[in-house]
């Protein structure tokens with residue numbers, strides 16, 4: 102028997118809330134999601150309201166199994182099958198042609214739907230008990246830092262959701278990687294599965310969005326994942342001591358001196374650990390009352406690409 106970080110009663114209450122149109126925040130292996138039954142148009146509309154999310158930005162649908170997947174998509178092309186075999190359940194989202202049952206509010210009017218099968222035991226138990234696919238964006242106000250702990254959700258949206266399931270800190274700390282399957286496999290968002298691993302399964306994937314589809318992955322908006330405090334990407338040795346006193350610092354490996362608050366993502370230089378700490382560290386430094394957060398760039402390979410994607414967007418003004 103799997104031991105879950107939430108009780109049976111909590112899960113039952115969460116599933117009952119979802120089945121009756123409620124909004125439940127829950128942990129996944131990537132970040133916390135803000136969930137509603139995917140086929141419940143009113144509940145889906147509430148998610149957009151709670152997050153103050155623009156209507157053109159579609160949600161990801163979470164499924165427990167192939168049966169729930171079949172309720173969302175028209176078909177699963179061979180390339181998608183190979184990715185499913187390699188990475189599901191896990192942090193890979195596939196964009197496939199949607200079924201009738203998936204409403205156009207959820208997909209921002211697109212003919213496709215983003216789907217993934219999460220591996221987190223609480224997310225899986227919730228999907229099974231609810232008996233329906235669950236639409237869930239990251240549980241943060243639009244454009245803000247993603248939540249990797251239940252406390253982050255409670256602080257930003259606590260009074261606006263019906264329930265928060267606390268599963269502790271999330272494992273990956275970065276959102277899922279997103280691949281558009283047709284017409285050509287295309288990376289829409291760097292995420293918890295490095296693109297190199299995806300390419301090892303299906304060969305080269307396109308990195309640029311096809312022409313005429315700029316709003317295809319609104320997570321690619323230049324300004325996103327931002328703390329309230331201005332973020333600056335800069336090599337630590339370039340910051341004079343007198344510029345440090347009122348600022349905060351997020352280093353990759355070695356904590357920097359002279360700052361009013363300073364954290365390191367991974368003293369050992371491990372990108373996986375750095376990814377897992379990224380959003381929590383930014384949430385903490387954002388609360389430090391600093392004028393600015395100086396962030397040290399990380400190497401741009403493997404998970405480093407996803408970390409740098411979040412930091413670049415977070416620092417764009």
Ligand code: TXA
Pocket residue numbers: 129131132133134135158159160161192194196208211213214215237238239240275276277279289290317318319320321
């Ligand atoms: O790890 C994750 O993916 C988390 C957890 C909760 O599962 N969810 C998440 O959702 O990051 P959200 O809403 O923060 O990001 C979803 C991204 C957005 O950038 C959206 O534009 C894109 O997925 N997306 C959703 N449906 C799409 C579609 N049909 N075509 C292209 N992009 C889509």
Ligand code: MG
Pocket residue numbers: 238239247
């Ligand atoms: Mg998000």
